[in-house]
Amino acid sequence: MNQLKTLLTRQEIAKRVAEMGQQITSDFKDQAIIFVGVLKGAAIFLSDLAREVKLDSTFDFIGVSSYGNRPSPSQELKSGWDSTGEVKLTKDVDQSMIGKNIILVEDILDTGLTLTYLRKILLAHQPKSLKIAALLDKPSRRKQPIEADYVGFKIPDEFVVGYGLDYAERYRNLPDICVVPRE
Numbered sequence: 001m002n003q004l005k006t007l008l009t010r011q012e013i014a015k016r017v018a019e020m021g022q023q024i025t026s027d028f029k030d031q032a033i034i035f036v037g038v039l040k041g042a043a044i045f046l047s048d049l050a051r052e053v054k055l056d057s058t059f060d061f062i063g064v065s066s067y068g069n070r071p072s073p074s075q076e077l078k079s080g081w082d083s084t085g086e087v088k089l090t091k092d093v094d095q096s097m098i099g100k101n102i103i104l105v106e107d108i109l110d111t112g113l114t115l116t117y118l119r120k121i122l123l124a125h126q127p128k129s130l131k132i133a134a135l136l137d138k139p140s141r142r143k144q145p146i147e148a149d150y151v152g153f154k155i156p157d158e159f160v161v162g163y164g165l166d167y168a169e170r171y172r173n174l175p176d177i178c179v180v181p182r183e
């Protein structure tokens, strides 16, 4: 692996996550919410965001994986990866979502295929409301017309790791968000 380059420092992330938490706190004043994190990338963001939200809340997690021949990460970096858009649920939520306020928490909104699929699944649970919080957004990559209600940072089309995001399951524990250079 070449040198990773810092894109967002832990201080910048903490400041923005605190602002997002304040926004959610005021948008949902006095209501209870369920944070639903998308495994595994959103785990760190969820744990920081939830502590900045001053509301009665519970946590849940949902798991997805993509069908198809995802290339090796190095191939993916060189030529990108075209998903068929078919996503499969590997873990459903544990608690009832009927009539609840859900905040779906994701590390990054890229093509939008994953969140489009998850939104459909969660809406089938008949929540009172469903909002999406994404730490990062790569708008230039979108294939499905979906936007997050709360976005931390819009970033260019670069492959990033750290703060929960991985490259072949590694680097999730980096405190900063870094760009993986394309060779």
Ligand code: IMP
Residues within 6 Å of the ligand: 041, 106, 107, 108, 109, 110, 111, 112, 113, 114, 115, 158, 159, 160, 161, 165, 166, 167
């Ligand atoms: P989407 O369905 O294309 O929006 O995919 C979103 C998922 O792709 C995220 O949950 C990440 O797991 C993964 N992903 C997209 N871009 C990156 C990146 O730059 N670094 C690490 N994972 C990424």
Ligand code: MG
Residues within 6 Å of the ligand: 038, 039, 040, 041, 042, 107
């Ligand atoms: Mg993910």
